[in-house]
Each structure stands twice: as C-alpha cells, then as structure tokens.
Amino acid sequence: MSWESVLPNVFAGDASHAEDLLVTPPMDSTAFAGFYERSVRSLWAYLARVSGDPALADDLAQESYMRFLCASRPAALLEEGEVACRRYLFRIATNLLRDHWRRPSTASIEEIPEEFFAATASSAQADSAAVLSPALALMRPRDRQLLWLAHAEGYSHREIAEVTGLASASIRLLLFRARRKIAGHLRQQNPQAGSQL
Amino acid sequence: MNLTACPREKEVAALLAQGAWPQASAPELRTHAAACRACADLVLVTQTFQQARAHTAAASPLASPGALWWRAQLRRRNAAVERMARPLLGAQIFALAVNLALAIGFLGWQARHGLSWLTWLEQLPQNSPLHLDALWPSALFTSGWSPALLIPVLAMLALVGGVVVYLGSEKQ
Numbered sequence: 001m002s003w004e005s006v007l008p009n010v011f012a013g014d015a016s017h018a019e020d021l022l023v024t025p026p027m028d029s030t031a032f033a034g035f036y037e038r039s040v041r042s043l044w045a046y047l048a049r050v051s052g053d054p055a056l057a058d059d060l061a062q063e064s065y066m067r068f069l070c071a072s073r074p075a076a077l078l079e080e081g082e083v084a085c086r087r088y089l090f091r092i093a094t095n096l097l098r099d100h101w102r103r104p105s106t107a108s109i110e111e112i113p114e115e116f117f118a119a120t121a122s123s124a125q126a127d128s129a130a131v132l133s134p135a136l137a138l139m140r141p142r143d144r145q146l147l148w149l150a151h152a153e154g155y156s157h158r159e160i161a162e163v164t165g166l167a168s169a170s171i172r173l174l175l176f177r178a179r180r181k182i183a184g185h186l187r188q189q190n191p192q193a194g195s196q197l
Numbered sequence: 198m199n200l201t202a203c204p205r206e207k208e209v210a211a212l213l214a215q216g217a218w219p220q221a222s223a224p225e226l227r228t229h230a231a232a233c234r235a236c237a238d239l240v241l242v243t244q245t246f247q248q249a250r251a252h253t254a255a256a257s258p259l260a261s262p263g264a265l266w267w268r269a270q271l272r273r274r275n276a277a278v279e280r281m282a283r284p285l286l287g288a289q290i291f292a293l294a295v296n297l298a299l300a301i302g303f304l305g306w307q308a309r310h311g312l313s314w315l316t317w318l319e320q321l322p323q324n325s326p327l328h329l330d331a332l333w334p335s336a337l338f339t340s341g342w343s344p345a346l347l348i349p350v351l352a353m354l355a356l357v358g359g360v361v362v363y364l365g366s367e368k369q
Contacts, residue, residue, distance in 0.1 A: 031264045036262035048253055062260055069269035070276065132249045151246035154214050155334035176235075183238035187243060 027078065028067065036065065039086050042153060047093055049152070050144045052137060056100065063095040090153070090163045094145060101141055134183035143178035150175055203235040213243045293360075 027035065043064060048057035066151050077084045136144050142164075149155045149163060157175070161168035209230055209298050212218040217242060230236040 027266075029263060032244050033262040036265070037259075040259060041257045042250070045250050045253035048257070049249060054256075058258060058260075062265060065262075065265050066272060069266065086216050103348045132245050133274035139214050147242065147357050148246065148250075151243045152250035179242050186241055 032069065035082065035085060038082070039089060040065075042086075043089060043093055046090065046148055046153065047097065049132075049136065050141065050148055051097060051100070052133070054148070059102070060093060060096045063096055064089055067092050067096075086156075087159060087162055090149070091165075094163055096166075097141070097145070131186060131190045135182050135189060138185050139178065139182055143181070146171070146175050147178050147182060151179075203233050205229055205233070206235055208238060209236050209239055210243070213247075215249075218220065218244070 025119070040061065044057050044061045047060050047064075048054045051057055051060070068085075071088075071092075077088050138146075145164060146160060149160045150157075155163065157171040158168050160166070160171050160175075164171075166174070208226060209218065209222075212222050212226075215221075220243065222230075230240055
C-alpha cells in the first residue's frame with residue numbers, strides 16, 4: 001500500500017473531486033428556484049399534516065431541500081426528470097420525520113396548532129381540515145405517511161415503497177388497513193361524511 | 198378483516214385522481230361505491246385528503262429559494278473542506294505519535310547510558326565561556342531550580358505551546 005493510496009487527495013494533488021464538490025452544484029440556482037416553487041407547497045403540506053406541527057414542517061422542508069442539494073444523487077436524478085427529483089425529496093423528508101420521531105420528544109401531538117390550518121380556509125376546506133386533523137392524530141405516524149402519500153399526493157404503491165423504504169408488497173395491506181381505520185374515524189367525527197358519495 | 202380488493206376500486210381511484218368524481222362517473226358506479234365498503238372508504242379518504250392538501254398547500258410559507266441554494270453551497274463547501282482536512286489530521290496524529298515514540302526511545306536509551314547529558318548540562322554554566330548564569334536571576338538557583346531541570350521544562354513548554362497554537366489556528 002502506497003502513501004498515495006492512503007492519502008490520495010493530499011499527496012497526489014487530485015483536486016478534481018474537491019473541485020466537483022466545491023464548484024459544481026447539482027442544479028443551478030435558477031433551475032432550483034423553479035423546482036422549489038413547484039414542489040415546496042406539496043412537500044410542506046405533507047410534512048405539516050403528517051407531523052401535525054407547521055413550525056416543524058418549516059424546518060424539515062428547508063432541511064430537505066438543503067440535503068437534496070448537498071446529496072450526490074440529484075445530478076443523476078435530474079436526468080430521470082422532475083418526478084424522480086420530487087420523489088427523492090419526499091424520501092429525504094420522510095427520513096427526517098423518522099429521525100425526528102426517534103429523538104426524545106419535547107412536544108406532544110396534542111399540541112397541534114389547529115388554528116394555523118383554519119386561518120385562511122374557506123368553509124369547506126376548514127371543515128375537511130377540522131375533521132381530518134383529529135382523525136390523523138389518532139393514526140400511527142407510518143399510517144399517516146402512507147395515507148398522505150397515497151391519497152393526497154397520488155403516489156402508486158411502488159412509489160410509496162421508494163419514499164418510505166418499506167417493501168412494495170406490504171404497502172397494499174398497510175394502506176388498506178390504514179384507510180379502513182381512518183375512514184372509521186372520519187365517519188365517527190362527521191357521520192354525514194359517508195353519505196356524500 | 199376482508200382484504201379482497203374490489204374489482205371496481207381502480208375505476209373509482211382513477212376518477213378520484215382526475216378530480217372527476219362523482220361528476221364524470223356512471224350512476225351505476227356511484228351506486229356501487231355507496232354500497233361497497235372498500236370503494237366508500239376510498240372515496241371518503243381520498244376526497245378528504247385532497248381537500249386537506251389543497252388547503253394546507255395554500256397556507257404554506259415560502260422561504261427564499263436563493264437563500265436556500267446558497268446555504269446548501271456553503272454546506273457542500275464546508276463538507277468538502279472537512280473531508281480534505283481529515284487525512285491531514287491523520288497525518289498530524291501520525292507525526293505526533295512518531296515524535297513521542299522517538300522521544301521515549303531516546304529517553305530510555307539515555308537512561309540506560311547513565312543520563313550523562315544531565316551532568317554535562319549541570320556543568321555547562323561553569324564551563325561555558327558565555328557565562329549564562331549571569332543572565333538568570335540568582336533566586337532561581339537558591340530555590341532549588343537547577344538549569345538541568347529548567348531547560349527541559351522550558352523546552353517542553355515551548356513545544357506544547359507551539360502545538361496548542363498550531364492546533365488552535367487549524368480549527369479556526
């Protein structure tokens with residue numbers, strides 16, 4: 001084993017890797033601004049609804065974009081298209097949420113500032129938010145993620161598996177159970193909900 | 198719990214995804230959805246989530262993408278610098294370990310040979326034509342501080358001080 005193989009960048013003067021890290025971003029600022037404008041609302045909604053905490057959603061959304069830009073994958077993802085970038089972004093956000101839940105909590109789910117969601121809502125939207133939030137609060141975090149990705153974002157089972165890291169085969173069953181459970185909670189809170197079909 | 202998928206669930210899901218439920222659905226499909234538990238759950242949950250998404254997304258605060266982009270650049274650069282400095286730190290630790298080993302080896306070798314340089318150092322002020330003892334305060338010698346002890350201590354302090362200053366400047 002030579003010194004160059006032990007300390008390649010220092011002794012061999014290989015600056016290409018460092019240059020790549022220092023100079024070449026995965027997206028230029030204009031492309032990123034466009035991508036950000038198109039994706040931030042849905043990402044924030046996902047984080048806010050699943051975590052139940054708009055302030056946490058702010059932090060995690062920003063951190064998700066930072067990690068997205070700092071990761072080495074976006075350059076390859078750009079070639080796959082914006083849908084793949086979005087999925088990757090949701091994956092980062094999902095992992096951040098998981099990390100947050102693993103840490104000892106300083107606030108409970110009961111501390112959701114529900115008025116934040118109701119502040120600018122029309123009556124129909126306020127109704128849906130007022131019914132959904134308590135129902136979501138009764139669900140497990142993983143079920144909230146699955147339900148939001150499937151029914152709010154419209155992701156397929158394969159895409160949900162990519163985002164959450166769960167096995168694709170188990171998504172259908174987990175989603176079915178979660179849907180049945182939350183439908184029960186929704187009907188309980190608003191008995192007329194089921195009759196509007 | 199019955200996990201058998203309803204054969205019409207995909208039809209209902211497609212209409213919901215397009216936002217065409219119930220307007221574009223056949224009356225017969227609506228009747229089915231009202232009677233089928235799986236389809237009724239699907240419609241209820243999807244509609245509620247879609248409304249909540251529209252509402253929540255409209256309330257989302259927008260940070261400046263430019264500021265985020267620059268912060269990310271800064272983080273990338275710091276990470277790159279840290280990655281490049283890691284081998285340097287390894288080299289520093291390696292050099293320190295080699296120096297310590299050499300010093301210990303030298304001291305051991307000297308100990309085996311009777312520490313003759315200590316007696317040479319003690320005789321140095323008397324033998325030296327420079328008369329170094331004239332430079333030191335006389336109190337030093339009266340309080341038991343011999344030059345043989347003082348010189349290595351000062352040298353060690355200078356060495357440790359230099360290392361501390363160097364490491365401090367490296368951190369900055």
